[in-house]
Amino acid sequence: MTTTVIDVDGIRMRYGATEVLHDVTFQVGAGETVALLGPNGAGKTTTIEILEGFRRRTAGRVAVLGTDPFLGGDDWRARVGIVLQSWRDHAKWRVRELLAHLAGYYPRPWPVDPLLAAVGLTDQAGQKIRTLSGGQRRRLDVAIGVVGRPDVLFLDEPTAGFDPVARREFHDLVAGLETTVLLTTHDLDEAARLADRIVILDQGRVVASGSPDRLAQSIVGADEVRWRVGDARFTRSTPDSTAFVRDLFATHGAALADLEVRRASLEATYLTLVRKAEVTR
Amino acid sequence: MTLRNGWRRGLILLRQSFANGAEIFSHVLWPALMVGAVVALRGREFGAFSLGALAVPSILGMNAAFGMISLSQQLTADREDGTLLRARATPHGMPAYLIGTLLLVGGGLLADLVIFLVPAALLVPGLVTGGWPAVIGLLALAMVATLPLGIVLGAAFGSARGQSLLTLPILGVVAISGIFYPLAALPGWLQAVAQVFPFYWLGLGMRAALLPDAAVVVEIGDSGRHLETLGVLGAWAVAGLLLAPPVLRRMARRESGSLVAARRDRALQRVG
Numbered sequence: 001m002t003t004t005v006i007d008v009d010g011i012r013m014r015y016g017a018t019e020v021l022h023d024v025t026f027q028v029g030a031g032e033t034v035a036l037l038g039p040n041g042a043g044k045t046t047t048i049e050i051l052e053g054f055r056r057r058t059a060g061r062v063a064v065l066g067t068d069p070f071l072g073g074d075d076w077r078a079r080v081g082i083v084l085q086s087w088r089d090h091a092k093w094r095v096r097e098l099l100a101h102l103a104g105y106y107p108r109p110w111p112v113d114p115l116l117a118a119v120g121l122t123d124q125a126g127q128k129i130r131t132l133s134g135g136q137r138r139r140l141d142v143a144i145g146v147v148g149r150p151d152v153l154f155l156d157e158p159t160a161g162f163d164p165v166a167r168r169e170f171h172d173l174v175a176g177l178e179t180t181v182l183l184t185t186h187d188l189d190e191a192a193r194l195a196d197r198i199v200i201l202d203q204g205r206v207v208a209s210g211s212p213d214r215l216a217q218s219i220v221g222a223d224e225v226r227w228r229v230g231d232a233r234f235t236r237s238t239p240d241s242t243a244f245v246r247d248l249f250a251t252h253g254a255a256l257a258d259l260e261v262r263r264a265s266l267e268a269t270y271l272t273l274v275r276k277a278e279v280t281r
Numbered sequence: 282m283t284l285r286n287g288w289r290r291g292l293i294l295l296r297q298s299f300a301n302g303a304e305i306f307s308h309v310l311w312p313a314l315m316v317g318a319v320v321a322l323r324g325r326e327f328g329a330f331s332l333g334a335l336a337v338p339s340i341l342g343m344n345a346a347f348g349m350i351s352l353s354q355q356l357t358a359d360r361e362d363g364t365l366l367r368a369r370a371t372p373h374g375m376p377a378y379l380i381g382t383l384l385l386v387g388g389g390l391l392a393d394l395v396i397f398l399v400p401a402a403l404l405v406p407g408l409v410t411g412g413w414p415a416v417i418g419l420l421a422l423a424m425v426a427t428l429p430l431g432i433v434l435g436a437a438f439g440s441a442r443g444q445s446l447l448t449l450p451i452l453g454v455v456a457i458s459g460i461f462y463p464l465a466a467l468p469g470w471l472q473a474v475a476q477v478f479p480f481y482w483l484g485l486g487m488r489a490a491l492l493p494d495a496a497v498v499v500e501i502g503d504s505g506r507h508l509e510t511l512g513v514l515g516a517w518a519v520a521g522l523l524l525a526p527p528v529l530r531r532m533a534r535r536e537s538g539s540l541v542a543a544r545r546d547r548a549l550q551r552v553g
Contacts, residue, residue, distance in 0.1 A: 045539050052370070054537035078372040084538035086545050089364040092297050101293065104286050105371050148372070156538055 003030045004063075005152050005180045006051060011060030013046050013204075020046050021204045024060070028197075030151075033174075033181040035195035037188065039274060043204040044184035045085075048156050051182065052082050065151055078106055081150035081179070083141045085157045091130035095121055098129065099143055106148030119143045119173060135166030142173060155183035159190060192266050200273055207273050216264040224262040229255050287377040291384025298389055308389070312397035315340050316404070323405045327463070330496055334407030338491040339460040341398060341416070342483030345423035348390040349431035350451060355382055356435030357444050360532070361548065363541040369533050379529070386431070387424055394420070412490035419486045426479050426514040429521025436532040440544075454478045459485070463499045472501065479517050486510045 006028035013021035021043045028034045036044045049055040050062060053069035053076075062069060067076045090098050096112060103109035116122050119139040124132060132140065138158060145153055155174070159167045171193055174181065185191050191198050192212045199209040208215055223241035227234050229252050238244040241261050248256055298304055319340065323333030359365045359382070368378035402408055438447045457471050458464070458480035464472055475481045488496065489505030497503050 049537045049539065052538075054366075054369075074372040077370070077374075082370045084363070084366070084541070086538065086542040087363050087367065088545065089359075089362050089367045091362065092300075093293070097293065101286070101289060102371060104282070104289070105373060105377070 004028070005030050005032075005065060006034075006182060007061075007063040008047070008051070009061040011047070011050060011057045011062055013043070013050065013055070014058045019204065021057075024201070024204070024206055026199045026206060026209055028152075028180060028182055030180055031178075032196050033183070033194055034197045034199060035191035036182065036184040036199050036201055037186070037191045037270070038184075038201035039186055042186075042201040044186075044201055045156055047201065048154055048182065048184050052080070052154050053077075078148055079151045081145035081148065081153040083138070083145040083153070083155045083158060085160055087137070087141050091128070093129055094125070095127055095129060095132070095140055096125040099140070099147060102144055103147045108149060109147050110149060112147075115143050115147060118176070120169065133166075135162055135170065138162075138166075138170065139173060142170075146177065146179065150179060152180040152182070153177065155181065157184055157186070159185070159187065188267055188270050198266075200270065202274055208269070212266050216266045216269045223264055226258070226260040226262075227256055228258040233258075283373045283376045284380065286373070287380025288384070290377055290381030291388065294381055294385040295388045298385060299392075308393055309396055312344075312393050315344075315397050316400045319401050320404050323407075328499060330492070330499070331405070331407050333405045334492065335463075335488065335496070335499065336461065337398075337401050337405055337408060338487030339484040340401075341394060341491075342419075342423070342485070342487040343455055343458070343460045343480055344394055344397065345390070345420055345483050345487075346427050346455075346480045348386055348424060349427035349434065350448065351389065352382070352386040352428050352431030353435035353438070353447070354444055355386060356432060357439065357441060360435075360439065360536065361441065361541075361544050363538075365533060366536040366538065366541055369536060375529075375533055383428060386428065390424070391420070407493070408491050409493055415490035416487065419483070419490060422486075422511075422514050422518070423479070423483050426483075426518040426521065429525035430479075430517065432525040433521065433528050436528045439532075455480050465499065465501050476513070479514055482510045482513045486514075 004027050006026075008024055008026050011021055011024050012019065024043070024047060026034075036047060038044050046055065050057050051064055051069055053064075053072045056070045064072070065076065065079055069076075069080075072080070093101075096116065099116065100112045103112055113122070113125075116125055119142055121136060121139060121143065124136060129137065129140065142155075142158070145155075158174070159170050162170065167190070171190065174183070174194055181194075183194065195212065197209065197211055198215055200207050200215075208218075210218065217239075222237040222239050225236050225238055225241055225244055225248075227248060236244070241263070245259065245261065248259070299308065319333045319336045321333075322336055323331050325332040327335060356365075359378075365378065368374035371377075434447060435444075438444055454475065457467060457475045458478065459467075459475065460480070464475055464481060467475070485500065485506065488500070489507065489510070497505055500506070
């Protein structure tokens with residue numbers, strides 16, 4: 001990790017008597033794509049809204065690009081891109097018209113036409129925004145989010161309500177962004193596909209974080225190995241499947257058959273974690 | 282840069298508000314009905330004057346004040362669909378948003394007034410022609426006195442439902458503000474209520490500007506009360522200008538993505 005772009009340290013959030021975030025801590029480095037993953041109601045949106053500067057935390061320390069987001073001025077805003085779940089503003093505007101207008105607020109914006117091409121909206125440039133499909137609208141929102149060449153981009157549930165094709169196109173678009181990205185999602189595949197690192201939130205707490213592979217390893221901790229020798233079938237769980245399989249070959253040689261290694265999956269990790277959290281609650 | 286962005290935003294919004302048949306119809310309908318009304322009234326006498334001629338400046342004054350309602354509704358709509366939050370998420374977005382919205386409402390208002398006034402002035406006899414500079418000055422004062430109030434109302438009555446509740450008392454005040462019949466004909470306590478609000482004074486100012494001097498006999502105290510007009514409208518302007526910026530800032534500060542999403546869900550429930 002080179003420089004820290006997002007630094008969240010012990011934030012809490014309380015609405016009246018309900019505490020929705022308890023002591024959330026994580027960091028995001030420059031150029032990283034990090035997913036905040038968790039079931040509905042885990043506190044993902046509250047967390048990202050605090051980072052976007054739209055909500056004031058109850059306690060704890062937050063810095064985005066070295067600034068407290070709630071106090072961030074216009075210069076800070078110019079370096080932050082935001083894509084919400086539910087933009088439906090400027091419905092009467094035309095696609096290119098709005099993007100060109102908003103580009104005018106930034107000191108060194110992307111040229112509008114290449115940006116429209118990059119998000120696949122060249123053919124819709126002259127269309128009114130309300131006539132766009134859900135996926136097209138969200139791609140326009142991403143274009144607006146990055147038009148000012150932000151140093152960090154926030155995406156809140158970016159593919160909620162997408163069909164599989166739109167989802168895939170959107171993933172390709174986000175994967176091609178050259179900026180620090182923090183996204184929230186309750187979709188495990190999305191987190192695994194897009195993120196360098198995943199922070200799992202549940203009940204307002206960080207229950208795990210790390211790369212998709214490392215998370216799977218450290219939580220479930222074991223791969224599953226199945227094999228057959230003669231008529232006997234075996235299944236064994238092991239933290240180091242490679243070494244285990246090497247020993248199997250050494251022991252059984254050519255008698256070893258139907259060998260199968262199942263890596264600890266992120267899905268299993270996620271379910272384990274959420275179940276664990278629900279039991280302890 | 283903010284001024285330029287706000288100006289551009291206003292021009293785009295204004296163009297959109299005249300962009301198609303339905304939009305143009307909505308701009309023309311109300312002024313056209315009003316022209317019809319004053320033309321129908323021009324033959325009716327009130328004292329020595331044509332009721333139609335009395336009504337033209339009064340309606341002008343009333344419509345000038347209606348910019349307050351359209352601004353307040355615009356603000357509510359922009360809050361519900363996330364336009365305001367977008368402005369907040371953009372560097373220097375709020376001032377540009379404000380300039381753009383004032384241009385939209387102010388420009389639309391002027392257009393509506395011209396659509397009303399030009400045919401009315403041609404069709405209704407008895408208006409003086411020398412009053413135009415005063416009319417323009419008064420319109421400017423009307424906007425300064427009422428548009429900031431529109432912002433305050435838009436922020437205070439946040440939902441579309443709140444806005445429709447708000448329209449009733451405003452129409453009530455308009456009804457007693459001497460637009461359609463002279464205030465002097467009303468009971469004293471209603472006169473007092475009406476004179477608190479800007480509608481009456483805008484109508485009075487317009488009548489003073491556009492009617493012959495002899496017409497002051499229909500007014501309270503047989504006077505155009507120029508100084509009082511300036512004083513009351515000026516007081517509303519100062520109050521609005523003092524209140525609007527902090528109220529708007531507070532309203533914008535409370536916006537967030539989940540609030541906009543929650544409102545969208547409620548709106549969908551209402552429809553479904």
